Amino acid sequence: MATETPPTELWRLLPVPIPFETVSVVGLGYIGLPTAATLASRGIQVLGVDVSLKAVNAINEARAHFSEPDLDGLVQSAVASGRLRAYTEPQPADAFIIAVPTPIQHDKSPDMTYVENATRAVAKVLKEGDLVILESTSPVGTTEWMAGLIREERPDLVAAGGGVHDLKISMAYCPERILPGRMVFELVENDRIVGGVTPGCAARAKALYASFVRGNIFETSSGVAELVKLIENAYRDVNIAFANEVANVCQRMGLDAWEAISLANKHPRVTILNPGPGVGGHCIAVDPWFLIDQHPKHTPLMKAAREVNDGRPHTVIARVAEVATKIGSRKVCCLGLAYKPDVDDLRESPAMEIAVHLAKHGYDVRVCEPHVEDMPSALETVGASLQDFGPAIADSDIVVLLVGHTAFKDIDPASLEGKTVIDCVGLWR
Ligand SMILES: NC(=O)c1ccc[n+]([C@@H]2O[C@H](COP(=O)([O-])OP(=O)(O)OC[C@H]3O[C@@H](n4cnc5c(N)ncnc54)[C@H](O)[C@@H]3O)[C@@H](O)[C@H]2O)c1
The missing domain is CATH 3.40.50.720 (NAD(P)-binding Rossmann-like Domain)
Incomplete structure (x- = not known):
């Protein structure tokens, strides 16, 4: 170790x-x-x-x-x-x-x-x-x-x-x-x-x-080394897409995806990853396209995985819309903007995509991102506000947990009482 x-x-x-x-x-x-x-x-x-x-x-x-x-x-x-x-x-x-x-x-x-x-x-x-x-x-x-x-x-x-x-x-x-x-x-x-x-x-x-x-340092040809990086990330993308597809199916059936996955993982030869609001960052969401672009006819699985993962933010947005109509409020708090927990990197982040979309489409959006000091310009221009999570949750009727930052683990459950919570990462289960 x-x-x-x-x-x-x-x-x-x-x-x-x-x-x-x-x-x-x-x-x-x-x-x-x-x-x-x-x-x-x-x-x-x-x-x-x-x-x-x-x-x-x-x-x-x-x-x-x-x-x-x-x-x-x-x-x-x-x-x-x-x-x-x-x-x-x-x-x-x-x-x-x-x-x-x-x-x-x-x-x-x-x-x-x-x-x-x-x-x-x-x-x-x-x-x-x-x-x-x-x-x-x-x-x-x-x-x-x-x-x-x-x-x-x-x-x-x-x-x-x-x-x-x-x-x-x-x-x-x-x-x-x-x-x-x-x-x-x-x-x-x-x-x-x-x-x-x-x-x-x-x-x-x-x-x-x-x-x-x-x-260890392994020597090979430049072509194999280039391919290794691409298949590593395509492999991760395909596996995440499977978990996200399970979450999509569970949502339609009103079942808890995290519970189903954790029980399926009790099987000695099954290890399903955790679903989320999509796949972001500079690598997994991007690199499979390099192979798909070079071999479009021979990469249907990688392409489908990209589409499933790219579609997840829209599933979350549709869920927020459904809840907003039901409770008659468009006051939303988006917790997290980064593409993964505990980093400040917002590149290709599905959380950003969701927050920007909601703010652009008439929702009253507060965003909380403990790893970022300044409001990203993409959100500023659509009128969202960057706040600490205490006041942001208090002022909202819908709380969407988009990133599993450690800082969000300790949010007092009492502060969420009376709010509709959409936990996209399973942190508060
Ligand atoms: N960030 C990661 O976690 C990660 C992991 C594995 C692989 N990669 C890969 O590594 C590469 C770099 O990623 P990154 O995250 O460091 O990017 P980055 O955007 O953080 O840094 C790239 C830097 O290159 C500079 N730059 C652009 N053109 C230049 C030029 N012509 N001459 C000199 N500097 C130039 C930019 O100003 C920038 O500071 C990408 O191909 C990425 O896919 C990134």
Whole structure:
């Protein structure tokens, strides 16, 4: 069983020689910043790069520009030691880790412009012998496509004979699996997959990760490594969709989904997940589309799962509408906006989608999100108000629990008396 020793303590246990003096981490968000600070804690000179001046300034002032447990201390000591500095333009280094966004577009196809821009910018400062690793979740084939971009930008780095495998630099893909809320710990403890464009590239990438990873590091091809990340998240999505479909059926029959699932899970070979108001975040709600987009005819299950999960917020909205008509009040309190418990990340959040929809459609909406200080603009423009949960519940007739934040566990049941409660996450059962 892994212990929760802070990573800075773990370094002393790792007598691994570090093969790179300088590493540039390109994209200093949820993935890139913890990675950059962790590498710096290993004695590597880290040059962080981000197009956001706000992020760069915060980091150079020794602050993380988003909230993540243990990250502030790690960034503070990395910057204070002089081993982490952030820039808005790529700087020369021995290795590059690219961790920029890979969202989907309106038609659900991947938007690879961030990866393309970052690759072309990095290409300008590359020298022979460098290592370029992509960590952004990406369609299969992306690392080889990036190698093609580098060949275009830097013909001088193509060895005689041309072709992806003849670059005078190494290229690899390493998917990131860390969990928001546990990133600093998991960055060190999780197993990693490193996929090289050639086996030699994989070996070099493994040597870099071995400088800070305590988990196992498995070498493979870049294509397999890209696929691994996509099938991990598609697998999670399909399983969550099953739980959500059970919840949809239970709602129609007036049965308690959480009770049914917990009893079904008494079967020795059944483990059904918990339903919720939908699937959010930057990964599970997005990544399956990369595979569906590449193989539409061969991914009917993944597509159906996406549709079930994307449909859940509408089920919750329909339930609120039903209750509002029944009790003759549209005063609603939405508890939670984040896409999962105990984080401040609102990206692709079904809770946000539900709160915005209700506020836009004539409901009098109060929202409570203990992890966010400022009202998100999407809600401000539709007239919802951000409040503490005490007054927000007191002023509402319908209370919709959208996120299982720890802070909501202790809400006094007496404060809910006389309200209609819609618990979408089973926290108050
Ligand atoms: N957040 C997670 O939990 C998580 C987990 C696993 C994988 N991923 C994947 O990792 C990748 C990064 O995700 P994230 O959550 O860190 O995103 P993020 O939005 O938090 O950070 C990305 C950063 O990249 C910067 N950026 C954009 N274009 C750039 C460029 N051309 N040059 C330099 N910087 C640039 C942005 O300003 C931003 O600060 C995505 O592909 C995501 O799917 C994320």
